[in-house]
Amino acid sequence: MLVLGIDSSTQSTKALVVDADDGAVVAEAKASHPDGTEVDPAVWWEAAQNAIAEAVAKSPGRIEAVSVGGQQHGMVALDAGGEPVRDALLWNDTRSAPQAEELIERHGAESLATRTGLVPVASFTITKLAWLAQHEPGNADRVAQVLLPHDWLGWQLAGRPEQSWTDHGDASGTGYYSPTTGEWLPELLTEAMGGRTPKLPELLSPNAEAAQATLPSIEGATIGVGTGDNMAAALGLGLKPGDVVVSLGTSGAVFAPAEKPSADQTGIVAGFRDATGRYLPLVCTLNAARVLSSTAHMLDTDLEGLSRLALSAEPGAGGLSLLPYLEGERTPNLPEATGTLAGLTGANMTPQNLARAAVEGMLCGMADAIDALRDTGAEVRRVLLIGGAARSEAVQAIAPALFGVDVDIPEPAEYVAIGAAKQAAWARSGSAEPPEWEVAGTRRAVGDDTSGDAVRAAYAAARKQAHGI
């Protein structure tokens, strides 16, 4: 049986055709998304249709089931006719930071963490809806239904039926859902929207058959419930206790499987659900892979060139530390921040040191995230490094010393789309647990250094000096 997994993440859509017996990828395709933190959802649909058409054309047979893993938190607000009332606001759009603060002032961080698993930051959907209600009341009045990116794409694949749906993993990133009861908290949504009460999608179980596809190339295929991209990656990797994932895409996301919900009132660890009925505590930054591409651009080189430069510098970059808050930051919560290059001298101001400081700075944020997960009780036996920037040799070589734990690199692959495909296969199988597919070729990273603690201390000192934290 062949199944299709879709990853609709920040920068692109990837479509994989997978053999449901063993998880082997038999065809794949990719289509880009535009830059920016507000996007017309129509561009995701166009990218999805193009990627699906290309992957299916290369497929040796009919697609029996499909699922979508999507970038989390994005606000897709639809009118009564099912059209977006405005462009979607993405997870990395920071305009709703004041609304996040207002929510905390009104309810208290502890209460929100207990009720929703989250302390609001601008990324979460509820703050975006509060922003809409305050700044675009005319648009807010027209909102009949609120969906997340993956919900909206699944609904498109099904031909926009009357009833939309979502899963518990992506729902847990909204701020108006309870991870402990598994139910919506519509009173929080209504309050954020100034008394308006839009419809929410139906919450389905992880292996539900949500609908049938109407898109001609996969017509009749079972549509699985879908999930957030990080939940899909966790499913694709088949995580075991002690595994911690560091995913270096547009976001830097660090997460681990858990049997119980978490409620971190500092707000650093988000208490999400996963895509199996369990939990996925997660720490996320706004600045990961693009820190490397921006630095490469500044140094007039490409990503390989950046990696070579970074590896030819000494650990510690001659005393340079980069706080890579190029898009503002979410963890730590500094939505207005810009980047800081600390420790510059005439002697250390070289392309090699700048490249090394970019890789180290990005990874120091991830090392802090691993510590935060550990502090909330996660067992950290090894790190699995995935996402676009995990392909960088410099990242692979520098991560082990900074993380202070074994780092394994799974064979480069689209683990979000693989997880979505696994969910699709699960929905068709009717089994209680998802299929077990082997993750090919994990290899242990060999570090280029042992002085991780000193590099992290210099980074922490630079942050203290620039931001007081």
Ligand SMILES: Nc1ncnc2c1ncn2[C@@H]1O[C@H](COP(=O)(O)OP(=O)(O)O)[C@@H](O)[C@H]1O
């Ligand atoms: N060899 C590499 N070194 C560093 N960055 C890379 C490399 N290959 C891809 N990337 C980066 O990975 C990012 C895309 O990763 P991906 O996980 O697909 O992101 P997203 O899921 O956010 O769309 C891009 O910013 C790209 O520049």
Ligand SMILES: O=C(CO)[C@@H](O)[C@H](O)COP(=O)(O)O
């Ligand atoms: O906001 C989060 C997680 O809370 C991000 O991880 C988004 O889910 C986007 O992911 P990528 O496109 O970077 O994979």
